[in-house]
Amino acid sequence: MHGPEPAATVSAAATPPARLRLSAQLHGWLLLLPAAVLLVAFTHYPAVATIIDSFFSTPKGHRAAVFVGADNYQAMLGDPAFWRALGNNIVYAASVIPLTIALSLAMAIWVNGKIAGRPFLRLSFFTPTVLPMIAVANIWLFFYAPGYGLLDQMLGVFGIPAHNWLGGQSTALVCLIAVAVWKDAGFFMIFYLAALQQLSPQLAEAASIEGAGRWYFFRRVTFPLLMPTTLFVLINAIINSFRLIDHIVVMTQGGPDNTTALLLFYIYEVGFKFWDTAYAATLTVVLLALLAIVALGQFLILDRRIHYQ
């Protein structure tokens, strides 16, 4: 990120003259300006505005917003639906992320290897990525339909009784986790695939000459070399686990009794169904804080990675 600049190689002057430095400053900022304006307008400003709004009440009709200090936060701490949404999101993220990464890595290895029918495998794994979540969620609704749904039909062959998958508190979230994993694994597979194809084949040859087993080779050589990709994929997976709520909108609307409410879904409900914009801002602050913690973690890890490159 801000490692040492490559030493000036060919240029004769050791330091450019002041005039050039000024023009570099100007040029630099001018080039950055358009992107910076948009970023500030739609990321930084809203983030700050959200934090400020969380200390005011919601304007309603003729009543303007009033400063209420930490009232919204107190209300939030006492709101069982908030704790539900937060808990759900953490469980959801903790399940989706490892599963997706592991599966996508496996898929990449298979597609990269010598298995018959690789083009079909690759197509099949990647298809979920090009389908909009809002559309596939309806299809998954059929899969989970009790009785005549695909899942129950298949389980019925083994004599397992019909189950209300989306309508039961213990199973609903798991079902949504499955949908999310299905959606994203293929997308991450492509990144791993690209990385795998860049690994030198000599490494594999050397390993097999030495008699190293496949699992050993994977654990000690392949996986560490794929670390940068894994980190990249990890970031994306984390973001998606907070960002993607389309399937909730279609399949459960947060139910039953908030067991499938995720943070962003609850924010949407509060902000655009209840019109309680101040409380929605408060909830967003929590979400921002969570993401900021993750971002911090990413900085620290990425920094270390840059240094040993």
Next chain:
Amino acid sequence: MSVLQTTNRGYAALETAGAWLLALLWILPLAYALWAAIHPSAYSAHFVLNAPLTSENFARAWNAAPFARYFLNTFLLVTMILGAQLVLCTLAAYAFARFTFTGRDLAFILVLLQLMIMPDVLIVENYRTMSAFGIVDTIPAIGLPYMASAFGIFLLRQTFKSVPRELDEAARVEGAGPLTVLLKVYVPLAKPVYIAYGLVSVSYHWNNFLWPLIVTNSVNTRPLTVGLQIFASTDQGIDWSVITAATLMTSAPLLVAFLLFQRQFVQSFMRAGIR
């Protein structure tokens, strides 16, 4: 055959079986969509091999909502966003990669913040901003929060940084200004990255739902995802035949594109060095 070879063959077979099983599982939703779309409603839950075929579902889907308009909106949206992203991110990445200016590092950290704090999370405030500018329910309003993409800036900066300085110097020696250097030296060398990034951006925005849902109100601006959801959610009940027909219709372009360009897709990711 030695024992080791047989065991290895065994493992290989198991692995192939596993991979195939997973692939079949993975393609199941699409396969089901195909089944339900070409058979009448009564067969959407019954997998009878000799069920009659019909194209009625597609006709019903097409007539039930102005999908032609939705296609146009989505196409405009995705093109607008990608175009803006390419320009803005190139300029910004160039600034970060090759220029020294005060506050550069701080600015870069602030840019990276957007990697985590995506516009999707700030829906309430961004909606307020859009209505303050009076551009709610316009296609640009959907695209504006995404046009300066931190991901794009990050990728391109990395790529530009790896361009050998000699090329830069050589062009300057020939009297090229900074923008010309950018266009003639850096951009061509970053082509694989542009392609890979473009593919990611298009598929992301083609399928984006929540923000377009909030920001659009009318048929003239709704993209496909929003149109699909409005169409699919009737209080009357779910008719999978029509929904899957609509789904296939709306996903067809991306699907076909991927089918045709699978290899290029993967290769561009490789060459982009997105590791």
Next chain:
Amino acid sequence: MSAKSRWLVPIAGAALMALTSIATAKDITLSFYYPIAVGGPIPKIIDGYVADFEKENPGITIKAIYAGTYQDTLVKALTTFKSGEPPDIAVLLSTDMFTLIDEDAIAPFDDLLKTDADKAWLKSFYPAFMANSQTGNKTWGIPFQRSTIVMFWNKDAFKAAGLDPDKAPDTWDELVADGKKLVQRDGSGNVSQWAIEIPSSGFPYWLFQGLTTANNVQLMNAAGTQTAFDKPGVTGALQFWVDLNKKDAIHPPGVIEWGTTPKDFFERKTAMIWTTTGNLTNVRKNAPFPFGVAMLPAHQGRGSPTGGGNFYFFKKMSDDERAAAFKFVQWMTTPERAADWGIQTGYVATRPDAWDTDAMKKYVADFPAAAVARDQLKYAVAELSTHDNQRVTKALNDGIQAALTSTKTPEQAMKDSQAEAVRILRSYQ
């Protein structure tokens, strides 16, 4: 897109809008948001009505925009209202009345009722539908697409169970007794056909009112400021619903998805369903067996909540626009049009004289089931509607779902819902 051309788009757009608004200064253009809540070619029907209206009323243009479900349409209407560009007319849930009043978004109709004919017109709607349309002595909504809950039953399944296929259970006790005979199990003892499904996803409170009304309790007061979720009659109704599965084993466990309930009926997964009359045409088209339509079973009382949407006028219309909009609403709710709308969609025609039109008489003669909903109107009650309606109904919905999934007892669930509702409504007392 370069920086320069990016600004051209909004500038060009603004110029275009300015030009078009000058061009149509004489004409009145009204924007009209409406939801799609039942199947069928609704946009086509609406567009047809609009075209006919515009033909009879040159100088008024109606821009009909369909906006999704009732939820979506409310979100759209309020978001556009808050950003300063509200629709002029919208069809929204009758229960959204208090929310819209609180947001200061809608205007009452009373000042438009100038002539005696107008006043008679207003009185000509079924009182059951007006209950959710008036408050504080003012009329805020005009009934348009209204419904009640009805019970559909599978006549073949009844015959197979040894029951009279032409008679549906009429009381709670009969429901349980018949239900036990209707449940079918397969070889391994799993249920292959349930007796009854009452959906509980999305808006379980509505179906729940079908039970509380039969228990003779009201869920809220007319002013929309107080709720009564923890009254014994209410918890009793919830207990009955829970027991249908837990005790009597005639109803599937867990939360039942609204959208797949009709399909469950067609697939013979259940012999009876509760759903909106709006599904009449859907069931008629798709049920592969003879079926019947019945009023909801009675207990200590009888009845169903009304449902569906009203016309609302948003503020910020000029007097000319209001007059034009009023013409449109009156036109859309003439007996003939109300009858036509009811026939095409399955909604309950909103006024008695619509049922006396020839078209409707013929339809009912052809399809007697259509009259069941009308006959139930005598016993209909107002749908749950309070201030901050979405939040209060969510509190009740969560409680119902918690009870149905057995994470709380009905008493506890309703106690918690009531506490939450009290908290929400505190500022409206």
